[in-house]
Amino acid sequence: MIEAHGLTKVYGDKRAVDDLSFTVRPGTVTGFLGPNGAGKSTTMRMIVGLDRPDAGSARINGRSYREAPAPLHEVGCHLDARSAHPGRSARTTLLALAQSNGIPASRVDEVLGIVGLSEVAAKRSGGFSLGMGQRLGIATALLGDPATLILDEPVNGLDPEGILWVRTLLQHLAAEGRTVLVSSHLMSEMALTAEHLVVIGRGQLLADTTVAEFIESSSRRSVRVVSPQSALLRDRLVAAGGVVTDDGEGLEVTGLEQRVVGDVAAAAGATVHELRTQAPSLEEAFMELTRDSVEYSATASATTTSAITSDRSAA
Numbered sequence: 001m002i003e004a005h006g007l008t009k010v011y012g013d014k015r016a017v018d019d020l021s022f023t024v025r026p027g028t029v030t031g032f033l034g035p036n037g038a039g040k041s042t043t044m045r046m047i048v049g050l051d052r053p054d055a056g057s058a059r060i061n062g063r064s065y066r067e068a069p070a071p072l073h074e075v076g077c078h079l080d081a082r083s084a085h086p087g088r089s090a091r092t093t094l095l096a097l098a099q100s101n102g103i104p105a106s107r108v109d110e111v112l113g114i115v116g117l118s119e120v121a122a123k124r125s126g127g128f129s130l131g132m133g134q135r136l137g138i139a140t141a142l143l144g145d146p147a148t149l150i151l152d153e154p155v156n157g158l159d160p161e162g163i164l165w166v167r168t169l170l171q172h173l174a175a176e177g178r179t180v181l182v183s184s185h186l187m188s189e190m191a192l193t194a195e196h197l198v199v200i201g202r203g204q205l206l207a208d209t210t211v212a213e214f215i216e217s218s219s220r221r222s223v224r225v226v227s228p229q230s231a232l233l234r235d236r237l238v239a240a241g242g243v244v245t246d247d248g249e250g251l252e253v254t255g256l257e258q259r260v261v262g263d264v265a266a267a268a269g270a271t272v273h274e275l276r277t278q279a280p281s282l283e284e285a286f287m288e289l290t291r292d293s294v295e296y297s298a299t300a301s302a303t304t305t306s307a308i309t310s311d312r313s314a315a
Contacts (some may be wrong), residue, residue, distance in 0.1 A: 001025055001179055002047060006056030009042050009203075016042045018203035019056070024181045026147070026195075026276065031194030031211070032183040035290050039077065039203035040183045045153055046076050060148055060179075072101040079152045081133035086126025090117050090136050093125060097143055103312030106296065116165070120172040130157030136167070148179040155189060167193045187283035199286070201293025211282065218285035223261045226250035226274035233270045240264050254263045 002024035009017040017039040024030045034040050045051040047058040049065040054178045058064065060075055068074045068110055075312050094108045112118045115135040120128075125136055134157055141149055149170075155163045157212075163186075170193055174180045181198075184190050191212075197214050199207040230251055234244050242256040253261055258277045263270050280288070 001061055001210055002181060003059045004043065004047065004151075005058075007043060007046055007053050007058060009039070009046060009051060010054050010056035015203050017053070020200065020203060020205055021056075022198045022205060022208050026179040027174055027177050028195045029170050029180045029182060029193055030125040030182055030196045030198060031190040032198050032200075033187075033190065033286060034183075034200040034206075035293055037202075037291075038200045038293065040200065041152055042202070042203075044077075044079060044150055044181075046182070048079075048150060050079075062118070062173060070101065070144070071095065072103070072144035072146065074144070074146050076144060076146040076149045078134075078137040078141040078150070078154060081130055081137050081153075081157065084125040084133065084136055084140075087124055089122050089124055090128075090139070091121040093136065094139060097140065098287070101144060103144060105143070107143060111142045114169075131159060132160060134158055135162070138169075146178075149173060149181070151182045151184070152184055153179075155184060155186060157253055163189060167257050187286055191282040192265060194265070199289060201290045204293075206289055206293065215279055215282060215285045218280045218288055220284050220288055221254070221279035222278045223253040223256060223258045224250055224274060224276050225261055225265065225272060227251060227265065227270045227272050227293060229268070229270040232268055233265055235269075236264050236268045237261065238268070248262075252278070 005248050007017050007020040008015065015064060020039070020043060032040055035129065039283060042051060046053045047060070047065065060068070065071060065075060090112065092110060095105060098108050112121050115138050117132065117135050117139065120132065124132065128136065134154055138151070138154060141151065151183065155166050158166065170180050170182060182194070195209055196210055197207060225233065226249065230246060233250055234246060235253070237244050237253055237256065240260065245252045258275060262272070262275055292305045
């Protein structure tokens with residue numbers, strides 16, 4: 001179990017992490033989400049003792065990472081896909097860690113096989129692609145067969161097969177009763193991988209809930225209704241208090257439940273070909289929650305961008 005209590009980290013006049021508290025429980029994959037600059041990486045670094053908090057504390061299974069007698073056996077950590085020495089081979093990198101932590105060499109070959117790097121184990125990591133670097137980092141995290149795993153953007157640079165592999169691996173590890181905390185900007189992947197979410201913005205906690213509850217709480221839910229009498233139905237739905245958008249093929253209704261939309265259609269005598277509630281995606285729910293917490297956002301419109309591109313081409 002990972003427990004963060006009032007974690008705070010200040011750099012100059014910027015509060016990277018601001019009185020942040022949450023718990024990551026074993027047996028489930030917990031997604032750690034937030035916009036760029038939200039403080040995710042800083043939080044992970046404080047959890048594993050790489051950064052010292054200015055206030056608060058982080059504990060793994062009841063004690064700080066620094067107090068663990070054999071950290072690699074208790075916590076597997078992967079925070080940077082390019083952290084391995086570029087002049088060392090994958091096997092040498094892992095073997096050095098194994099020897100310094102009392103781990104048999106046989107485990108090195110085992111994890112190389114798990115992450116799919118057996119055939120390139122003798123190659124220098126400096127020549128690895130980003131995806132191969134990710135696999136080596138995950139191998140490092142798995143080396144001590146730890147009960148807790150902390151992974152920062154582990155699918156960045158991986159192809160679809162690699163992403164599926166990471167998803168399956170994390171879910172398998174959680175099913176074994178391990179604690180798994182993973183950050184990612186790929187919302188569609190987090191929707192498939194994680195069961196629980198911790199969402200932060202500007203260093204503060206925004207949500208700590210299940211994926212299903214997080215999506216359910218979004219105000220972007222709507223009802224889709226398709227009818228040959230759409231004009232009539234639209235007027236009736238607006239009169240009932242709905243906000244209606246007509247995309248030419250059907251109506252999207254917000255502010256009314258599906259049952260109410262159906263009742264309005266029945267009372268109007270309108271034929272209904274389709275009637276369903278549209279839940280937002282995890283990405284849409286995330287964007288809604290964090291829209292006021294985005295530190296860096298583009299302001300140029302598509303028209304402006306097109307004009308700039310055209311001017312450059314002409315020059």
